[in-house]
Amino acid sequence: MKACIVVGTYYSPGQTFVNRHIEHLFGGNTLVISDDINDLRPVDARFLNRSDVTPTAVDKLFAPFQKAYSHISQGTKRVPYGPDRSRVISFLKLHKPDVILSEFGPQGVSMAKVAQDMGIPMFCYFRGSDASSRVRHKHVQRAYRLMMPRLRGIFAVSQFLIDNMAAHGVVHPQSVVIPSGVDIRRFFPETKVPNSCLAVGRFVEKKAPLLTIKAFAEALKHHPDASLTMIGDGDLLEPSRALVAELGIGDSVDLPGALPHDDVRKKLVQTEFFLQHSITANNGNTEGLPTAIQEAMAAGSITVTTRHAGIPEALDQGETGFMVEEHDAIAYNAAVLQAMSMSVENKREMAQKARQVAVERFDNAQLLIKLEQEITRAIAAK
Template sequence: MKNIGIYRRVFPLTSEAFIQEQSHNMMRYQPTFISNTLLQEVPFNSIAVSQNDLLGIKQATFLLTRSPKLFNRLDTSTLALIHAHFGPDGVYAIPIAEKLKIPLLVTFHGYDITISRTALWRKGKFLYYQLIFHEEELKRKAAKFIAVSNFIKNKLLEKKYPNEKIIQHYIGVDTEKFTPGKKASERYILCVGRHTQKKGIDTLLHAFAKITHKHPEVSLIQVGTGNLTNTLYNLTKTLDIAHRVRFLGAQPHEVVLNLMRGAEVFALASQTAENGDCEGLPIVINEASACGIPVVSTWHSGIPEAILDGETGFLVAEQDDINLAEKLDLLLSDRALGEKMGQRGREFMCEMFDIRKQTSKLEAIYDSLS
């Protein structure tokens, strides 16, 4: 079994459970997680600048310098390659890969290639400055780039990433964990997404407000948090649906799984944000389909690659709350249709997105580099 390094600047994050899920399903590679800040212990080998850095001085230094010397045990590692998640992390992983003289693989997920570099600059975060300053170096020095959807692949090409280095590869979903369950006694639409502009939660709230009178027994449950939380709370009051919408905040993976199994419909009205920020392919949509529930979403980014319109769910135009309301109404009114779409959605996930199949394909990518 070969050893590989998986680089994530801050790890683990609740919203990125897929990174650990992917690692758990590796059969021929043993991962060592490399990070600047390790938030908690993980069930894998790990090396972090934050270890024995109580004042955070070394972490701040690494953010500024990218120096691999700040990793105490890095010299003793026997890694075949480094796999970095997200573009900025790829930039930080370059010196590590060079020090160890091993290939660097970088996965692009969404914002890291869709947000304009001017908008990234305005965010005022130093790691974004590092991406902007060193992006051409990243294009030259990384061995391969993984795009999580064909949409992201095209975005990489637009920004002049080398075509011969780009591999389109879907992140898998655990179809043995995310399985259909018994519907809850309460009827509800489920939405899981951070409170950011690209998630289009405001559009979903407007759509839901249009059908509440027709489905008085149906509620909307929303899981997530973010910088638009107060705005969304206030919108439910303006629309007079605050008593019909439950905001649960961020929730653990297991809670989300149980909510999916009990839901009647999953909805996510993703859209392109003003700064260009787009989804890559929201894994939560695939998890919902694997649970056998129909999905209503948008013709946005890689979502049409995972939702078969009219077959496993419905897709509407971005910011189209009228059509979104119509599709939600249709599924709530015809529960047999929803069950049929949900069954087909699960079949499609098992065919195209099963995590074991997809991780095996990922390991084949590793084989080609190590």
């Protein structure tokens, strides 16, 4: 079977799950339609860059009317039209994919009508903000509702996202939860540095990095040998560095900014605790099921986090990690301290259980097979 993967930007280094689909879905028998293509990876004839088109004067003249029509009829202005639509259709006719998989909701909205018109079965994969903050907007709800009957099915990384869309009137009878997963062969536990802590992700509101720093500072009073590394960048990186300086814990905390994924892996497999205080941002943005937590579990790191979005679908409280309520700084401080204060034997047992769950539920090789099976089954059942 041949699959066409629809993405926003190619290549996006942080979207390891999307890149894995492009490289390995159905044995790598894939092609790609992207809103934009950068120069980070070489591409060939299997890639279509939608932005690589020059509209004619007539197209420019009719563009406002076309976008208005698309907005009224399909709930979005993102639908291809004019030369863009012609190139997309020609590309699909040339390569003849058996299925289209749109990564993220906006890409699904843009391609669903074309797929329907061409009779190509299509699926959409939801992963986070596309099914949380975005779906709060009425125009997005309308666009998603119009898209759903055009899809053969949807996938989401957590049941939370499916339920959240349903709460806004966006449902599909063929909805399947498949987490992004992790390469359990690469994220394999190594000897842990005692009381080492790691946080990975953008320094943004929904990660609440300042709460993690404050919790670590409290634990440091009881475990002066503890260390914390927070990898990532974002608007809250500098305020986080300022807080570290204010608390006088600079000798124990390292904030290096963003690092290559393999550097993150090397750090994680030697880290004892993974800290992430996820919260729902003011605009409604949430996690789906954080890949970093799945990686931490595979690496045998004990996770201290929050009951947020799909996280409770991955962690078992007190068995494979610790969870507290969002924004509960006191409980979070206590959970971090509790984790560090466990006996060596209890730490080892919890880390082993976390690894076991990751192997059983988040092996990306098995999840890729499940995705292929679900796509094949849904197409055959129609």
